[in-house]
Amino acid sequence: MKLQDVDVAVIGAGPAGMAAAIKAREAGAEKVILMERAEELGGLLHQCVHNGFGLLYFNEDLSGPEYGHRFIEKVMDTGVTPLLETMVVRLGQDRQIGAVNTREGFITFRPKSIVLAMGCRERSRGALNIPGTRPAGVLTAGTAQRFVNVEGFVPGKKIVILGSGDIGMIMARRLTLEGAQVEAVVEILPYIGGLIRNEVQCLHDFEIPLFLEHTVTRIHGEQRLEAVTIARVDGQRNPVAGTQRVIACDSLLLSVGLIPENELSLMAGIQLDPVTGGALVDETRQTTVPGVFAGGNVLHVHDLVDNVSWESELAGESAARFAAAGKPEARGEIKVKAGRNIRYVVPQTISGRKDTTLYMRVSEPEETVRIKVGNITTKGMRAVKPSEMLKIELSADKLEKLKEGTQEIIVDCEKRGGK
Amino acid sequence: MAKEKTYICIGCPLGCEVTLTIDKKGGVVGFSGNKCKEGEKYVLEEYTNPVRTLTATVLTEGSSQPLLAVRSNKPILKTKLAQSMAVLAKARAKPPLKMGDIIVPNLLDTGADIVASSDLSS
Structure with missing residues (x-):
């Protein structure tokens, strides 16, 4: 294959990369390649055998493999060129890509534009510094998911799960159905980290004990995990003396957050947002390096795949436009800033001239609020939670309210006078 | 009362x-x-x-892939989930299969079928 004349190169063929590549083709890019280090397209969707995918995008309740299947077929139908078992190891500020595979060795080329779609990875025990021994049986929830759903091994019989993220709760249900005993789900915050439907359908349905405001303070066992100590935490999230209890278990699953995988972005000198861990982008999803776009979990961690697909389509479409024009469009320069009880907003800058959807998360759960986007628009919400991403649409005509020379827009989550 | x-x-x-x-x-x-x-x-x-969609895996026979992801094509009573898993433990998926192919018809007389969630090749 000739790599000299690639229009758009997409890095990563999970849900984000597939959507970006398809859209880039549909938007007129001639040669689109989809680079993936694994041996097949689809990313982690293969191991997410549970349902709940596509409720928004397809208006259907699909399993992960089913959702992936639809995009894989479309990748083929639209004439995207997949480049499998190929790992991108270098990315330059000039869009030079360096990659390795076992067929061609080290390859380099310079596409006209790039979409970053590398997704995210899980925080591990090392990121938490849990004291104790280092036995077998401590693994991330995603690793356990791969063992159970793809490899065919149940990692243990008595399980404790630290963190109440969606993957953790989904694994609590899955392991229970496979005959394991889930002794506890332990969450340091006063509320669950995942979606409410998962708390009800994964924990309550199976009477799995949930310990809020608790954490694991020690890991016990020599060869194999034998028990964990958990303790209640105070308002500063420090363990409270005298509240410890020991839970016998042979496996500890960690579901304690996801980190966008941005090593390549940093190599290319792309500026990252310290809160999201992803690139700073404008509404076209262009990063601070011209011609390099980003979408999906590499940009900010989403809770629904549907939004990953939509956002990455936007990145793919922008990348196709950049490849055709060969020069950058004026970058959006109006800063969108997180105000009261808003943790972050993506995109971080907008031009103020195009229809734009703002994706955001709140810092703390709150009821009866209104999301206020500068003087442009407000949206009332009955309840907001950090685990549920919010979307606010700004149409071009609403954006006309912006005064000439506006440099920043502040997004606030305000209390409403409730009844 | x-x-x-x-x-x-x-x-x-x-x-x-x-x-x-x-x-x-x-x-x-x-x-x-x-x-x-x-x-x-x-x-x-x-x-x-109270109904739920059951998603799980079944063991394969004659495929390089050890498991096949499956789901119920309709939600079933949540009280039948455990019993359904016992049925799936005995089921085997033999390639070639297409997504949507029936693996267990009329699961426990619920009217729901257990179907393949993806293709399966040898």
Whole structure:
């Protein structure tokens, strides 16, 4: 294959990369390649055998493999060129890509534009510094998911799960159905980290004990995990003396957050947002390096795949436009800033001239609020939670309210006078 | 004596704790705790007919892939989930299979089939 004349190169063929590549083709890019280090397209969707995918995008309740299947077929139908078992190891500020595979060795080329779609990875025990021994049986929830759903091994019989993220709760249900005993789900915050439907359908349905405001303070066992100590935490999230209890278990699953995988972005000198861990982008999803776009979990961690697909389509479409024009469009320069009880907003800058959807998360759960986007628009919400991403649409005509020379827009989550 | 049952509504991020009051005959006589009508609908459904889509895996025979992801093509009563897993433990998926192919027809007489969630090749 000739790599000299690639229009758009997409890095990563999970849900984000597939959507970006398809859209880039549909938007007129001639040669689109989809680079993936694994041996097949689809990313982690293969191991997410549970349902709940596509409720928004397809208006259907699909399993992960089913959702992936639809995009894989479309990748083929639209004439995207997949480049499998190929790992991108270098990315330059000039869009030079360096990659390795076992067929061609080290390859380099310079596409006209790039979409970053590398997704995210899980925080591990090392990121938490849990004291104790280092036995077998401590693994991330995603690793356990791969063992159970793809490899065919149940990692243990008595399980404790630290963190109440969606993957953790989904694994609590899955392991229970496979005959394991889930002794506890332990969450340091006063509320669950995942979606409410998962708390009800994964924990309550199976009477799995949930310990809020608790954490694991020690890991016990020599060869194999034998028990964990958990303790209640105070308002500063420090363990409270005298509240410890020991839970016998042979496996500890960690579901304690996801980190966008941005090593390549940093190599290319792309500026990252310290809160999201992803690139700073404008509404076209262009990063601070011209011609390099980003979408999906590499940009900010989403809770629904549907939004990953939509956002990455936007990145793919922008990348196709950049490849055709060969020069950058004026970058959006109006800063969108997180105000009261808003943790972050993506995109971080907008031009103020195009229809734009703002994706955001709140810092703390709150009821009866209104999301206020500068003087442009407000949206009332009955309840907001950090685990549920919010979307606010700004149409071009609403954006006309912006005064000439506006440099920043502040997004606030305000209390409403409730009844 | 009226009985009470509580549920958490999953309709929105609010997650209202809704209490259902049930009379001697099992009839619903009241709701409390829900902040909208949707909550009543959800809780009534959970009380009378709580259903879930079952997703799982079955062992394969004659494929390089050890497992095949499967799902029920309709939601089934949640009280039948454990029994259904026992049925799936005995089932085997033999390639070639296409997504949507039936692996276990009419699971436990629920009217739902267990179908392949992806293709399976040898």
